[in-house]
Amino acid sequence: MGAIDYPVRRPPLRGNVNLFEQILLAVLAGFFIFGLTLAGAFLATRLWYAGRVLPGVSIAGVDVGGLSPHAAAARLVERIDYPHSGKIILRDGERVWVATPGELGLSLDPDASAQAAFRVGRSGPLPGRIKAQVEAMTSGIQLPPVLVLDQRVAYRFLSNIAREIDKPAIDATLSLNGTQVVVTPGQTGRSLDISASLVLITLQLQSLRDGILDLYIHEAAPVILDASAEADLARRILSEPLVLSLPGAEANSAGPWTIQPEQLAQMLTVQRVDTPQGPSYQVGLRQDLMIAYLADLAPKLQRYPQNARFIFNDDTHQLEVIQPSITGRQLDVEKSLRLIQEKIRQGEHAIPLEVMYTDPPVTDKMTGEQLGITELVQATTTYFRGSSSERKQNIRAAAARFHGLLVAPGETFSMAQALGDITLDNGFAEALIIIGGQTIKGVGGGVCQVSTTLFRNVFFAGFPVVERYAHAYRVGYYEQTANGHSDRLAGLDATVFVPLVDFKFTNDTPYWLLMETYVSDTSITWKFYSTKDGRTVEWNTTGPVNRVPPPEPVYRENPDLAKGEIRQVDWAAEGADVTVERTVYKNGAVYFKDTFFTHYEAWANVYEYGPGTELPPPDERR
Known part of the structure; x- marks a missing residue:
């Protein structure tokens, strides 16, 4: 007899319902376990590192993680030696003076630096503390050291240099008596601008890097046979106010800005220049004072670009402008300074400023x-x-x-x-x-x-x-x-x-x-x-x-x-x-x-x- 094939009876399929429920439960369980793990990790970290800086926290490249604030401060004193080993070279032509940052008044505050590291992950709202702890333990957190700068020390250092640089002027000069221009004989003189040089040194020390700095030196012109031409130019410059304005006719624009002759006289400078005809004087406005003046104007002229605002016409499917875009505007201090110096020597007293314009990403014309x-x-x-x-x-x-x-x-x-x-x-x-x-x-x-x-x-x-x-x-x-x-x-x-x-x-x-x-x-x-x-x-x-x-x-x-x-x-x-x-x-x-x-x-x-x-x-x- 041949074999008999019996039909195989299989249980009915239940579909994917139970599978979906299992996956959903697994996902929810995962979220729950993750939350417990995160909370546990946060608590464990707080307990384990009680009284110590969190791991992953560094100050100026020095790892202080796991240390008490006292130990961290000690390590910073040991490792951060920039105030003692750094070199700042002050230069006047071929003459140089070398000083350590410490000799210029810079010192490390290790305790304040260590306390700043200790506060990472321990201050602020809870989400921020958790985020800081995670960031410290994963990618690390770099903090700057707390430094103290005593500018009086640097001032004394520069004063000693000034004794070597300064010498009285004996060349012929142009001078001002208020708004009056006076031509007087004299001699070439040089003087160290301690205040300006101090600003330069302060900026370099804040960078925590060695540097070579050219000192700010004011020079008086040498003997010049005839200074009458530049004296006449100085008189023309001081003959009326200097008026600065924005180019074009912008609605509701700021300005103009007027510098009266009395203030111009304080800004005026006479510099020695070499010409094919020999040494000469050149009258102009002091660059540092004009930069400071323009830098004070810059925020008033600053205008950030803004996109146009639209509504969508549901019937035409087109955009309709409800607020025009705004072109960004920023004062170009360097170009404005050059233009002012050029125009004022040409006898002009109404000078437009140089301005940079920036279009926003979305203008009124876009569709x-x-x-x-x-x-x-x-x-x-x-x-x-x-x-x-x-x-x-x-x-x-x-x-x-x-x-x-x-x-x-x-x-x-x-x-x-x-x-x-x-x-x-x-x-x-x-x-x-x-x-x-x-x-x-x-x-x-x-x-x-x-x-x-x-x-x-x-x-x-x-x-x-x-x-x-x-x-x-x-x-x-x-x-x-x-x-x-x-x-x-x-x-x-x-x-x-x-x-x-x-x-x-x-x-x-x-x-x-x-x-x-x-x-x-x-x-x-x-x-x-x-x-x-x-x-x-x-x-x-x-x-x-x-x-x-x-x-x-x-x-x-x-x-x-x-x-x-x-x-x-x-x-x-x-x-x-x-x-x-x-x-x-x-x-x-x-x-x-x-x-x-x-x-x-x-x-x-x-x-x-x-x-x-x-x-x-x-x-x-x-």
């Missing part, structure tokens, strides 16, 4: 096609029904800072930097803010409605979040929906407190990103315009878990309130933990994943009352 801004990428709306008029004012003022703003491809955008100073002068009002573990009245309350909206738009658009901080407790505004309230929005808030707390994200696309903000009486909408790159977002949330009821109400006396007056200044909120997970796909494949964990403190009702006020019994307090 959406050039920038890759072709469509709406994401729009998110949050709600703030019940807000005070002051809070609404702050929301509008903050949102306006971002309307039409551009984020470059690859740029990490800082909300705090774009927001700038939050002051009454900048259009903000006083409203309730969360700071120092309590809700108080301060300038800018409500700005976090704007940061929360930006965070959610970034979240749902699928951009990487670089820095985000949640609020201390749950705020009802941030869980409002169009028609009510949703616990699913818990854990999707972000706070910004300039300049300490920031929200940052990265535009990781090859296209520019245009932001638009629109504020109504009860909502704010944030829009991103760019070009979609095939990314989609899936997310889930635990919702509020580990709920903790609000503590008992708190009553505290406020001497500014009247007797019998009771005012609520803080509102109860339930404590909870929320974990939000996000998966970003690009063209169907996983691009990246991230998790946002938020711990909300339980918050109590807080009341203030005037002195002598009779409080309700404990069982009647809300």
Whole structure:
């Protein structure tokens, strides 16, 4: 008989459900283990290196990790010998003077240097301390030494050199008596400019490097038979004010700047020059004083380039300029100095300054096609029904800072930097803010409605979040929906407190990103315009878990309130933990994943009352 083939019965497939659950549990376990490991490492490091500098910390190349501050200071004294072994060569032509930095007044403060190293990873907020510890143990942290410079020592050293250099002038000279030019006979003289040379030495010592420095020497011209021509030029220079201005006719531009003859006389100098006809005098303005004058003007003329601001016309799909671009401007001190010296010798007294201009990356003429801004990428709306008029004012003022703003491809955008100073002068009002573990009245309350909206738009658009901080407790505004309230929005808030707390994200696309903000009486909408790159977002949330009821109400006396007056200044909120997970796909494949964990403190009702006020019994307090 032949063999009989029996059909093989296999168990039914359960699909990939259990596999996905196992992977998810493994990922969550990994995050949990990583957190425990990080916390343990931080605690172990603090315990192991108690009283000692963290490993990886160096001062001027000297490793002081693992040492006590006292031992670190001793090692620095042993290793950093620049004040004693360095060489500063001061030169006047072929004559030189050699000094150590110590002989010029430089000394190391080893104790202060060691204390600076000891504070690494031990000062500031906890995230910063952890970051510093990780950085020290991985890539290392280099600190500069604390040095003390006694300029009086260098001044005495230069004074001794001056005795060798200085000699009286006996050549014919031109001199000034106020604004009067006087031709007097004399002799060639040389003098060391101790103040200018001291500045040069100070800068070199601060670099911690050896150097050869040419001393600043003032020379008087030798005997010259006829100085009348230059004397006449000096008189013409002092005959009227010198007027400096910006080139062209810029609207609302600074200037002009007028230097009166009395001040010009103090700037005027007479230098000896060699000509084919023999030695001569040349009248001009002192270079050091003019550089100082122009250097004082430079910040007033500084203007940083700014991109144009646009809105995207949803009908035409074209960009419309709402704020023109600004061309950057910077004073060219060197060219301006040369031009002034040249023109003033030609008898001119109205001289335009030399200015360098820089176009911003995005000008008014650029189109959406050039920038890759072709469509709406994401729009998110949050709600703030019940807000005070002051809070609404702050929301509008903050949102306006971002309307039409551009984020470059690859740029990490800082909300705090774009927001700038939050002051009454900048259009903000006083409203309730969360700071120092309590809700108080301060300038800018409500700005976090704007940061929360930006965070959610970034979240749902699928951009990487670089820095985000949640609020201390749950705020009802941030869980409002169009028609009510949703616990699913818990854990999707972000706070910004300039300049300490920031929200940052990265535009990781090859296209520019245009932001638009629109504020109504009860909502704010944030829009991103760019070009979609095939990314989609899936997310889930635990919702509020580990709920903790609000503590008992708190009553505290406020001497500014009247007797019998009771005012609520803080509102109860339930404590909870929320974990939000996000998966970003690009063209169907996983691009990246991230998790946002938020711990909300339980918050109590807080009341203030005037002195002598009779409080309700404990069982009647809300």
